Amino acid sequence: MWFDTGLEYEATKRHIKELELKYGIEIEPYKADVPIPISCKRYGQPFISKKASGYIERLQKHGFQWEDGSFEELYARYPRCKAALRWWCNEWGEGSRFNIDHTEYLKEFMMLYPPESVGIRISPKCCDGAKKNVLHKIINERKYDLNISGIRKFEGGARATAYKGCFDEDEDTGCDNYRPIFWYMTGTKALYNRCFGITNSDCYGRYGLKRTGCAGCPFGQEFEEELNAMKKYEPILYTAVNNIFDKSYMYTRMFNDFRKAKKADELLKREAKT
Numbered sequence: 001m002w003f004d005t006g007l008e009y010e011a012t013k014r015h016i017k018e019l020e021l022k023y024g025i026e027i028e029p030y031k032a033d034v035p036i037p038i039s040c041k042r043y044g045q046p047f048i049s050k051k052a053s054g055y056i057e058r059l060q061k062h063g064f065q066w067e068d069g070s071f072e073e074l075y076a077r078y079p080r081c082k083a084a085l086r087w088w089c090n091e092w093g094e095g096s097r098f099n100i101d102h103t104e105y106l107k108e109f110m111m112l113y114p115p116e117s118v119g120i121r122i123s124p125k126c127c128d129g130a131k132k133n134v135l136h137k138i139i140n141e142r143k144y145d146l147n148i149s150g151i152r153k154f155e156g157g158a159r160a161t162a163y164k165g166c167f168d169e170d171e172d173t174g175c176d177n178y179r180p181i182f183w184y185m186t187g188t189k190a191l192y193n194r195c196f197g198i199t200n201s202d203c204y205g206r207y208g209l210k211r212t213g214c215a216g217c218p219f220g221q222e223f224e225e226e227l228n229a230m231k232k233y234e235p236i237l238y239t240a241v242n243n244i245f246d247k248s249y250m251y252t253r254m255f256n257d258f259r260k261a262k263k264a265d266e267l268l269k270r271e272a273k274t
Ligand code: SF4
Pocket: 036, 046, 124, 126, 127, 128, 130, 131, 213, 214, 216, 217, 218, 219
């Protein structure tokens, strides 16, 4: 089965055809409930991470003023935003990845440049409509009891850190999760490819991408590299993602510049002290 998010590389589509021919199998396409382009228009664009986008969406909905203050003060003013305010006020406990401080300088940045000041509406809903809901629906409909996915711990990112091992049971759905390449390192992957004659999609081989999720997803540090490769190899898709994620790219670039400047400042201060 292949989940078509509505934003896919031609290389991915070609690769699916190649796999069907090579192994004599049929890979069934399955359309997103709400394709990413529609979701971004309807609810807003993703920014930084799924978690942060969810909290920001909630705060925007309640007219939050991106102000500093204690959790108690702000909660009294925005009583329907408890979890999001805990994120904003770093109330999840020291060092927690649920705190806004987990993303260095994000809070300072948002206080200085609120999303409304650049006209962006933020939302993680494209993940639900294009992936999560579709997966749950199909598991329910077809009563699958094992979900096998290709997540590797060493690829990093939120998905990889969310799991502790290669297997876990899911009592709610009755469908357990198996991640057979979870512990593979980059060398193991290369060895496996050699031993079993695996040909990767052009996204890896030709375009040089390290990972492929939704084309042009603004999350992660490598989105600029991905856009450069896309411009060269899939210019039509490049134009599309720049329309769909326009505001998110702009806001992310603003944040990255802000963070870079802050870090450079800190370094100068440290050097001046020594
Ligand atoms: S991975 Fe990125 S583009 Fe894909 S659905 Fe999630 S937020 Fe949207």
